[in-house]
Amino acid sequence: MSELLKVENLSVSFLSYAGEVRAVRDVSFHVDARETLALVGESGCGKTVTSKSIMRLLGRTTGVIQPGSHIYYKGEDILAMDKKRLSQIRGSEISMIFQDSMTSLNPTMTVGAQITENIRTHARVSRADALRRAEELLRMVEIPNPHERLRNYPHQLSGGMRQRAMIAIALAMDPSLLIADEPTTALDVTIQAQLLDLLRGLKDRLGMSIILVTHDLGIVSDFADRVQVMYAGRIVERGTVEEIFQNPRHPYTWALLRSIPGMAPDRKSRLYSLHGTPPDLLLPLEHCPFAARCEYCMPICKKQPPAETVLSDTHGAACWLLHPNAPRVEIPRGIGGVNRD
Amino acid sequence: MSQIKKNPPSDAFAPGDFEIVGADTAQSERFARRPVTYWGDALRRFRQNKLAVAAFFLLLLITIMTIAVPMLSPYDYAKQDLKVRKQWPSADHWFGTDDLGRDLFTRVWQGGRVSIAIGVLGALIVAAVGCVYGGIAAYFGGWVDMLMMRIVEILSSVPNLLVIIMMSIILDSSSIPTLLLAMTITGWCPVARLVRSQMLQISRSEYVMAARVMGVPPLQIVLRHMIPNTLSLIIVNITFRVPGFIFSEAFLSYVGLGVQPPNTSWGALASAGQANLLFYPYMMLFPSLFIALTMLCFTLMGDGLRDALDPKLRR
Amino acid sequence: MTEPYLFEVNDLCRYFPAKKNGIVKAVDGVSFRIRQGETFSLVGESGCGKTTCGRTLLGVYPKTAGSILWKGRETCQLTRAELKQFKRENQMIFQDPYSCLDPRMTIGTIIQEGMRVHFDLPPRARDQRVAELLFKVGLTADFASRFPHELSGGQRQRVGIARALAMEPSFIVCDEPIAALDVSIQAQVVNLMIDLQRDLGLTYLFISHDLSMVRHISDRIGVMYLGTLVEVSDTDPLYDRPMHPYTQALFSAIPAVGRRQSGKRIRLEGEIPSPMDPPPGCRFSSRCPHAAAQCRQTSPSLRELEPGHLVACHRAEELNG
Numbered sequence: 011m012s013e014l015l016k017v018e019n020l021s022v023s024f025l026s027y028a029g030e031v032r033a034v035r036d037v038s039f040h041v042d043a044r045e046t047l048a049l050v051g052e053s054g055c056g057k058t059v060t061s062k063s064i065m066r067l068l069g070r071t072t073g074v075i076q077p078g079s080h081i082y083y084k085g086e087d088i089l090a091m092d093k094k095r096l097s098q099i100r101g102s103e104i105s106m107i108f109q110d111s112m113t114s115l116n117p118t119m120t121v122g123a124q125i126t127e128n129i130r131t132h133a134r135v136s137r138a139d140a141l142r143r144a145e146e147l148l149r150m151v152e153i154p155n156p157h158e159r160l161r162n163y164p165h166q167l168s169g170g171m172r173q174r175a176m177i178a179i180a181l182a183m184d185p186s187l188l189i190a191d192e193p194t195t196a197l198d199v200t201i202q203a204q205l206l207d208l209l210r211g212l213k214d215r216l217g218m219s220i221i222l223v224t225h226d227l228g229i230v231s232d233f234a235d236r237v238q239v240m241y242a243g244r245i246v247e248r249g250t251v252e253e254i255f256q257n258p259r260h261p262y263t264w265a266l267l268r269s270i271p272g273m274a275p276d277r278k279s280r281l282y283s284l285h286g287t288p289p290d291l292l293l294p295l296e297h298c299p300f301a302a303r304c305e306y307c308m309p310i311c312k313k314q315p316p317a318e319t320v321l322s323d324t325h326g327a328a329c330w331l332l333h334p335n336a337p338r339v340e341i342p343r344g345i346g347g348v349n350r351d
Numbered sequence: 352m353s354q355i356k357k358n359p360p361s362d363a364f365a366p367g368d369f370e371i372v373g374a375d376t377a378q379s380e381r382f383a384r385r386p387v388t389y390w391g392d393a394l395r396r397f398r399q400n401k402l403a404v405a406a407f408f409l410l411l412l413i414t415i416m417t418i419a420v421p422m423l424s425p426y427d428y429a430k431q432d433l434k435v436r437k438q439w440p441s442a443d444h445w446f447g448t449d450d451l452g453r454d455l456f457t458r459v460w461q462g463g464r465v466s467i468a469i470g471v472l473g474a475l476i477v478a479a480v481g482c483v484y485g486g487i488a489a490y491f492g493g494w495v496d497m498l499m500m501r502i503v504e505i506l507s508s509v510p511n512l513l514v515i516i517m518m519s520i521i522l523d524s525s526s527i528p529t530l531l532l533a534m535t536i537t538g539w540c541p542v543a544r545l546v547r548s549q550m551l552q553i554s555r556s557e558y559v560m561a562a563r564v565m566g567v568p569p570l571q572i573v574l575r576h577m578i579p580n581t582l583s584l585i586i587v588n589i590t591f592r593v594p595g596f597i598f599s600e601a602f603l604s605y606v607g608l609g610v611q612p613p614n615t616s617w618g619a620l621a622s623a624g625q626a627n628l629l630f631y632p633y634m635m636l637f638p639s640l641f642i643a644l645t646m647l648c649f650t651l652m653g654d655g656l657r658d659a660l661d662p663k664l665r666r
Numbered sequence: 667m668t669e670p671y672l673f674e675v676n677d678l679c680r681y682f683p684a685k686k687n688g689i690v691k692a693v694d695g696v697s698f699r700i701r702q703g704e705t706f707s708l709v710g711e712s713g714c715g716k717t718t719c720g721r722t723l724l725g726v727y728p729k730t731a732g733s734i735l736w737k738g739r740e741t742c743q744l745t746r747a748e749l750k751q752f753k754r755e756n757q758m759i760f761q762d763p764y765s766c767l768d769p770r771m772t773i774g775t776i777i778q779e780g781m782r783v784h785f786d787l788p789p790r791a792r793d794q795r796v797a798e799l800l801f802k803v804g805l806t807a808d809f810a811s812r813f814p815h816e817l818s819g820g821q822r823q824r825v826g827i828a829r830a831l832a833m834e835p836s837f838i839v840c841d842e843p844i845a846a847l848d849v850s851i852q853a854q855v856v857n858l859m860i861d862l863q864r865d866l867g868l869t870y871l872f873i874s875h876d877l878s879m880v881r882h883i884s885d886r887i888g889v890m891y892l893g894t895l896v897e898v899s900d901t902d903p904l905y906d907r908p909m910h911p912y913t914q915a916l917f918s919a920i921p922a923v924g925r926r927q928s929g930k931r932i933r934l935e936g937e938i939p940s941p942m943d944p945p946p947g948c949r950f951s952s953r954c955p956h957a958a959a960q961c962r963q964t965s966p967s968l969r970e971l972e973p974g975h976l977v978a979c980h981r982a983e984e985l986n987g
Contacts, residue, residue, distance in 0.1 A: 304373075306371050306373070307371070307373055308368060308369050309367060309368050309370065310364060310369060316358065319358070333358055335369045337369065337371060
């Protein structure tokens with residue numbers, strides 16, 4: 011498969027009064043054409059910052075992409091692009107949808123005007139043609155009465171409809187890459203299911219790649235091809251969905267999987283839970299960032315950061331437990347598919 | 352491909368490096384940052400705004416000067432000396448003298464006393480009245496709120512200047528208290544609105560709901576939650592309102608409705624200077640300069656305070 | 667002999683006035699009972715009235731109609747002393763860990779707030795009690811001097827729990843207590859809640875849309891749709907064999923790890939109607955795949971189909987036969 015996007019050594023910092031908050035720390039990954047990559051992790055792990063860096067959407071004063079970072083889109087470095095080239099790519103080649111459709115749509119413009127605006131900034135089309143295309147898009151995202159809906163303002167639509175309208179705007183120029191940042195978090199389960207079905211169908215039909223940013227492992231297992239688990243600004247484990255769910259190797263991935271309540275044996279038994287909270291990213295963390303909360307923590311974990319151990323072409327994890335010197339630790343019972351019986 | 356980092360070989364480790372010791376629960380929940388109180392944090396952010404800090408110190412300086420200069424100056428601000436009329440600034444008279452031979456340096460600071468006093472007092476009065484009024488409306492709600500807010504709307508629809516001019520005619524005096532009364536009689540309306548909306552917002556917050564569920568008496572909720580959380584808003588509002596009052600007073604004095612001679616204010620000084628603008632521009636320059644400078648300082652300081660006290664901006 | 671009911675709610679209604687003389691029927695004729703020591707959950711999608719229900723129960727909102735019996739006594743007829751006891755024994759935990767703590771108060775002051783009203787303790791004893799409570803929820807005593815903004819979401823939520831526990835309550839309404847938290851932190855909070863229930867014999871009304879967590883924590887569950895209860899049952903029968911078409915659709919939509927299940931998902935068409943203008947008859951009739959003419963005319967009431975399993979659907983027998 012061809013490589014669509016390649017991120018190399020991405021580091022992003024935020025400047026706060028207390029010092030430099032290193033939100034993303036030396037992250038490298040790639041996205042193939044027509045695949046769905048999920049970035050999973052808890053809030054503050056750097057998944058949203060990573061996805062925003064790809065679009066160069068971080069404010070200039072707050073989020074600083076460190077030198078040495080590269081993001082290649084079809085071989086061209088996004089971080090080195092001038093404004094003109096960047097605006098050509100943004101919204102047409104790479105699009106983004108957000109969690110909160112109410113604040114990411116312009117409340118003073120009709121849905122139709124917002125879609126046509128995006129079309130007409132990227133292509134020389136007459137207003138009538140753009141409107142026709144907009145209607146077609148609304149039909150594609152399964153909004154009933156698309157012709158009438160074009161004249162609606164965002165607040166006249168329900169949450170699920172707004173999210174669909176946002177997808178329509180994002181898809182207006184047939185992007186090759188769609189970045190979906192928690193696209194269904196704010197929605198109810200039944201609406202969430204509708205929307206995921208829609209996204210899945212559109213992805214196959216339009217042949218685009220999706221970067222799905224989410225904290226919901228249920229959605230990931232249902233929707234993604236490959237998964238990257240992030241913790242404290244680093245990728246701690248990456249692999250295909252099968253590898254991550256059947257044969258996870260990093261204790262943090264174990265913890266995430268084990269804290270899903272469906273995995274617990276009995277009702278009202280204690281759920282597996284991690285101690286403490288994720289580390290403050292103000293700290294330098296010159297060791298494994300998960301060490302303080304890890305039940306398999308070893309002295310080495312507090313001395314050096316682990317490098318990634320490659321387990322297969324697609325599977326890798328950054329953990330000292332995978333080092334030949336380390337004691338062998340089985341995947342905890344109840345998760346994974348290897349030692350289930 | 353970028354350089355691939357590899358783990359060091361097996362013999363590079365100390366014995367015991369690979370023994371599982373488990374999570375350190377004491378470490379996993381410690382604070383990485385120093386404790387900061389609300390006001391401490393606000394002060395830190397205010398200090399970061401260099402312009403606001405400069406404005407604060409300039410205002411402090413101006414205030415000290417208005418107190419000290421009239422006391423220490425060898426000239427009396429009201430004493431006329433016809434021998435030294437209309438003198439340009441010199442070593443004897445730093446800002447020159449006016450057409451009655453009064454020392455302008457002393458007069459400018461004496462006028463500053465009046466102007467700043469009116470500005471600060473006016474802002475404090477409208478803040479106090481507005482808080483009480485808005486607080487009562489928000490607290491009782493329902494038809495009380497409705498009625499009180501309609502009254503505010505009617506009052507604020509009357510042109511400000513008209514009220515002031517009418518007040519000074521009705522009361523038939525131009526003393527400073529009259530001036531203050533005239534300027535504040537409708538001036539509290541915007542504050543009342545602001546306080547009411549902020550209080551309503553707080554009363555719907557979950558921490559007030561928690562207090563109500565626990566049976567905390569209403570008065571305590573007002574004292575412990577509503578007022579402290581409205582305070583910062585009011586402080587910022589007072590700072591922004593002071594220049595408005597200074598300007599109103601200056602304007603009224605300029606058109607002759609304000610402070611009467613021999614007492615003076617920056618507005619009255621500027622008005623007097625205007626007559627001689629073509630030949631003695633310094634007479635108007637100095638008071639105008641201080642009006643502008645003081646207003647600018649209050650606005651800059653208000654900006655700094657607003658940013659410092661806004662909980663949304665904290666990181 | 668059945669266990670005593672702590673709360674008996676009959677035909678509870680709570681309407682809100684809306685713009686243009688409309689009425690939002692947030693809760694419309696809901697009846698349920700909560701036994702001493704159990705966890706009763708209300709589940710449903712946003713806008714179904716579950717939060718309003720919990721708040722009306724504790725008297726945050728006055729009820730429009732119906733009755734709420736607390737230990738057999740009507741809550742709006744309590745004497746002053748009884749009301750004080752009601753306010754002490756019944757507490758609430760909130761969804762938003764950011765807005766549920768006053769930003770100007772230290773954690774210690776926040777926890778002490780209710781204590782000052784209900785317990786006559788000298789300051790030293792209060793501080794000591796705060797330290798005990800912080801320890802109980804898994805925090806250390808030095809949190810007492812910190813401010814809410816210095817804490818993470820999970821830590822704040824635990825402070826909220828400590829504040830409720832300070833009142834030595836017997837009943838806690840937990841309004842989406844974990845919705846705003848990360849997965850690993852959710853488990854911490856839920857574990858804490860389960861431990862506290864076991865140690866202190868607490869009764870919970872757990873309000874949530876997270877169906878897998880609800881399954882884990884509840885003894886009995888009520889499913890709400892658009893202001894009405896459509897199904898009430900013990901937890902296991904409900905998950906094993908949901909009887910109301912809405913419950914069936916809701917449960918099939920849960921994204922679950924390990925099973926790719928888009929095939930058997932019951933997909934509901936359309937959106938939830940506005941509670942200002944609910945469809946006539948059964949409220950679910952506008953989206954129900956099984957709706958018949960009868961469903962669009964009369965609204966069904968809760969009927970006991972199996973012991974302890976109540977369903978409000980005209981066609982329940984037929985569909986589950």
